[in-house]
Amino acid sequence: MCGIPCSGKTTRATEIKTYFEEEHKKDVVLINEETLGFDKNEYYKDGSTEKIIRASLKSEVERNLDSETIVIIDSLNYIKGYRYELYCLARSAKTTLTNIYCETDPEEAEKWNSERDQSVAFSDELFHDYKGRLEIPNPAQRWDCPCIMLRPYEDTPLEQVEKAVISGKLPRAPVSNKHEENLETNYIYELDKKCSLVNDFIIVKQQEFNEGDTISAAEMTGSTKLLTLHKIYSPIELKNMKKEFINLSKLHPPKEKDNFADQYIAFIDSNYEQEDDY
Template sequence: MPFVVISGFPASGKTTRTKELLEFMKKEWPKNVVVISEHDFVKDQDKDYTYSSSQVEKDVRGALKGEVIRKISKDDIVILDGLNYIKGFRYELFCISKNCRTPQVTVHCIINPEQAWKWNESRPESQRYSRAVFDGLVMRYEEPDSRNRWDSPLVTVQADDLTPAEAVLQALRAAPAPKPNMSTQNPMLAPTDFLFELDRRTQDVVKAIVSAQESAMEGDQLPVTGTSERYTVPSTGRLTLAQLSRARRQFVSYLKTHPADPASIPTLFVQYLNNTDR
């Protein structure tokens, strides 16, 4: 389940680092090690065509992201080999990690642009970037920053360095799995009749309170149908039907986006009334 994101300029040695990481991890990691390569999604069309069209490039990123979602599993290491040069895309990958509760490490391949260009020129012609596309990607590149939670922990490797495979593995083992938050979790699915039950049960609570408070004094605790929770008559006096109806509408609006067990609705509504300034 640990996730490694490789990032760097074009022709910065990312694929070489990925292969060396793969060989090392296969020996050290007890489960599978999976590589997802950007090259596999660009191979049917040349690099210049892909990175000269924002829509085609966006489609490639979408395919990579989908593949990451499919390949992340409970125990496997997933290595994503690609430019991954857009900060927002790396954040999206981080959200996938958060949702899966898996540690993520970013490996930044650092190289001088001119040296990267020389490496690019030494490749077979079919694998090269044109100068215009190369310069455009370098200009648009957003470097990983360890201060960003989606880039941390960050392992950097210079062009002449050995691949820091051991450091990457240690970072994966030491990094805590990020805790998912509301933005990365699937919302709770409500029963198909939830809205009907929400409306009916809150209406019943309002009717019960209107009826019970006819003979009640401030501070009295009134029983309410459907719950053991008691409604406390406020010190400001009994609430009118209009006031209770307004509070009910506010409560219903909230619960529409935060579904709960229908059986708990009367209890939650009474608690809401007791704790709302009235």
């Protein structure tokens, strides 16, 4: 599920869960902040605590995910990089994945939020913060495809959801399951070296350029991809980002080492929101 706060995600998720359980006798696991015992207003108030929620949701998905169980992750899922991580989990489990985007007018969602029980509603401050953060799913991206868009007062297209989940296409097999002849066995060392060059480049250049500037990293890293300085990164932030990228790359190795710097810069571009100040 994906959408701004109080856009109808839980209502739709519960309806889908009931449909698969009653009509298809499937095992369905519904995962959200409430089922894990998290107070959303407590854990979404800043970046460090939000990461705890995202990590816990992802861990619970991974624990339950297999080719027979239907897992519904009923949360904001507003960051495209996080949706990519969920896509990788589905791909590793060799099961289908479907994005259901609840497109709701923010004013209407705010009204619904004000009418909810305060134990599950977002505070006004958090609602206004998170309603503007959504990175709308893009069906052109493999991790957002297929994407079913739902608007308020439309019936949930249960048969369409069924088709996507039961008989939909499986994500492409993980690259890690295929031996790439042109990938050297010491690629982690090469990857680490390239990522370190990119990090060193950022540390140097962010002292010379302003936030939002786009510059070429080719001189120092050999990358052909332009780098946008979205924010000022601390060395610790860059070190953690490199570690996360390398861990993902161990599961899904890049095909060509010449592209390591390009891929790392693309990773920074697509995930910088997760490191942003709240």
